[in-house]
Structures are given as structure tokens and as C-alpha cells.
Amino acid sequence: MTVIEIDGLRKSYGSGKAVDGVSLRVERGEIFGIAGPNGAGKTTIVECASGSRRRDGGILRVLGLDPWDDRRELLQRIGVQLQEAALPDAIKVGEALRMYASLYDRPADWRKLMDEWGLADRKGTRFARLSGGWKQRLFIALALVGNPEVVFLDELTTGLDPSARRMTWGLIRDLRERGVTVVLVTHFMDEAEALCDRIAIVDRGRVVAEGGPRELIEKGRSDSLENAYFALTGRETA
Ligand SMILES: Nc1ncnc2c1ncn2[C@@H]1O[C@H](COP(=O)(O)OP(=O)(O)OP(=O)(O)O)[C@@H](O)[C@H]1O
Ligand SMILES: [Mg+2]
Structure with a gap:
């Protein structure tokens, strides 16, 4: 069952295109990773999909709901950890x-x-x-x-010590076992490789590659997901 459908998502801030035609599908019970350079548009995608930001264009469905129009209903059924939250x-x-x-x-x-x-x-x-x-x-x-039923985690383990990271990975896998769908933004390729069923690599507001860790390593003709990331974004020293 598809729980997240994103088709041609677009969002600009002023004249800058943050998300420029992103299409993704996430199935129930998947751990789906979003990776990509700083400023690539990852947080904007998560904000649009979780109903905290209004998109400019494209189709978005989460649990069959429109994240913006139906956000009151959706907020009861999703969890969101945003990158810059405060209490x-x-x-x-x-x-x-x-x-x-x-x-x-x-x-x-x-x-x-x-x-x-x-x-x-x-x-x-x-x-x-x-x-x-x-x-x-x-x-x-x-x-x-x-x-x-769906949880969005933006930079899940940023700032966590190694044992807290490992503990977090275990708890995220437990969520998957309970059928919860997890979308996580991460900069750590070891984390993406260990945890994600599929990963979308986003750059300049577009998806540049998508697939399981093995598939991406092959697409990038690399020996590790980290090297595949560099090959697919062309950004090793950018
Ligand atoms: N509230 C905002 N107002 C104006 N521009 C914004 C705003 N939020 C994001 N942007 C711009 O949109 C683009 C995408 O930003 P976004 O935060 O989605 O990237 P990101 O992939 O999450 O980056 P990071 O890895 O640094 O968290 C960037 O160019 C950013 O400067
Ligand atoms: Mg971000």
C-alpha cells in the first residue's frame, strides 16, 4: 500500500526554487531516506508532506489525505520531528x-x-x-x-553520540516492524545504508537518484553508499 505519493512537487521561496518537480512514492512499513547536500530541498519536501508548509504546485497525498487541505486530520495520524524545533x-x-x-x-x-x-x-x-x-x-x-502511522524525522541522529545513534537505529527498526512508515532525512550514509529500504538523493530541488542502498551503489559504480552519493551528486569537493 502506498502511503505517500508525491508528484511534481514544487515550492519556491521568493525567486529561489527550493523544490523543483519532485516525485516520490513511499510504501507502508518502509524506512525511506532522503539524502542530499545542504540546501537541496529536503526539509522543504518534509514540511510540505507533513502539512507545515503550503506547496506551490504538484500533487501530494499522505495516507490518502492532502497534507495542506486535510492537515487537521493528518496531524492526528503522523509524527514529525522537524530540523529546527524548539520548546x-x-x-x-x-x-x-x-x-x-x-x-x-x-x-x-x-x-x-x-x-x-x-x-x-x-x-x-x-x-x-x-x-x-x-x-x-x-x-x-x-x-x-x-x-x-507515518513519521517524518528530519536529521534523525544529528548530534547524537555513537551509542545513542545505534539505540535510535534499533528503535526505528522496531517501528518498521510495527508497520509504521518512516521518512528520514539524513546526511549520514552509514545510517542510510544500515537503516533505509530505499533512499532518494535530492540535489537542487530534484531527485537525482533513487533506489535501495545496493542499487544506488551500483548506479554510482561505487564500493560504498558514501562514494555513490559523491558520484551521483558530483559534489565531492563542492
Ligand atoms: N523559510 C525560508 N525562506 C527562504 N528560503 C528558504 C527557507 N527555507 C529554505 N529556504 C531555501 O530553500 C532551499 C532549500 O532549503 P531546505 O531547508 O529545504 O534544504 P535542506 O536540503 O533541508 O538543507 P540542509 O541539509 O541544510 O538542512 C535553500 O536554498 C534554502 O536557503
Ligand atoms: Mg534540512
Whole structure:
């Protein structure tokens, strides 16, 4: 079952084309990666698909809904971790999770999520006092608190230490096993290779290559996904 359909998506900011005709399909239960250079348009794609930004053109369907027109309904069924999220400085970890859970019709058990993501020891810590990596973990947990069918994670493990990254990979695989569809933006090719069923490489607002990790390595005539990325974007030293 296709859960995300993107056809000819376009979005400009002023005269700059951020997304210039992107088409993608994501099937239920996939971990779908979006990679590409800084400024390629990845966050804009995720924002348009998750209903936080209005597209200029193209067709978008997520769980059969239009992410902009039907965003109230969609927001109950998806989870979003945006790249530049923020919370009030004074809010405590436990309060943030409880508050977010209260926004959903069928929330997950926020205490269980807090444990899973190793946040229980920091339940009473205020947001402003968390280190970058702990903020990141909190944002991932918040993206999952609504029991989403689809979750969008923008720069999933940026700022996480190696063991937190590995733990995160395991928890993302658990989500897939439960049938949750995961779209993740990442700059880490080891992460994409380890985690993603398929990956779209985006550059200058367009998809330049798409496929499973093995397929992309072959397309780039490379020995690793990282080298394939350089070959396919032509950006090794850009
Ligand atoms: N709010 C905005 N106003 C104006 N221009 C924007 C805005 N957001 C993004 N852009 C521009 O749109 C283009 C795509 O940006 P986007 O954030 O989608 O890229 P990205 O692939 O997520 O990059 P990164 O890897 O650095 O996160 C860039 O040229 C960026 O400068
Ligand atoms: Mg981005």
C-alpha cells in the first residue's frame, strides 16, 4: 500500500526554487531516506508532506489525505520531528511528553516512550538545560507520542553520540516492524545504508537518484553508499 505519493512537487521561496518537480512514492512499513547536500530541498519536501508548509504546485497525498487541505486530520495520524524545533525553555521533559500526548486522540503511553528513549532520568529537567543530543532524543520521542502511522524525522541522529545513534537505529527498526512508515532525512550514509529500504538523493530541488542502498551503489559504480552519493551528486569537493 502506498502511503505517500508525491508528484511534481514544487515550492519556491521568493525567486529561489527550493523544490523543483519532485516525485516520490513511499510504501507502508518502509524506512525511506532522503539524502542530499545542504540546501537541496529536503526539509522543504518534509514540511510540505507533513502539512507545515503550503506547496506551490504538484500533487501530494499522505495516507490518502492532502497534507495542506486535510492537515487537521493528518496531524492526528503522523509524527514529525522537524530540523529546527524548539520548546519553551522552562518546560520539563515529562511535561512536554504529557502535553503532546494530550493533543492526540489515540496517544502512545508517554511514560513508556520516555523509558524507551532513555529520558526517564531527565523527566524533571527543563528543556533549556538539556544538551543538544538529549533535546534531539526528546524531539524523536515527541514525534512518536501520537502513535503515528507515518513519521517524518528530519536529521534523525544529528548530534547524537555513537551509542545513542545505534539505540535510535534499533528503535526505528522496531517501528518498521510495527508497520509504521518512516521518512528520514539524513546526511549520514552509514545510517542510510544500515537503516533505509530505499533512499532518494535530492540535489537542487530534484531527485537525482533513487533506489535501495545496493542499487544506488551500483548506479554510482561505487564500493560504498558514501562514494555513490559523491558520484551521483558530483559534489565531492563542492
Ligand atoms: N523559510 C525560508 N525562506 C527562504 N528560503 C528558504 C527557507 N527555507 C529554505 N529556504 C531555501 O530553500 C532551499 C532549500 O532549503 P531546505 O531547508 O529545504 O534544504 P535542506 O536540503 O533541508 O538543507 P540542509 O541539509 O541544510 O538542512 C535553500 O536554498 C534554502 O536557503
Ligand atoms: Mg534540512
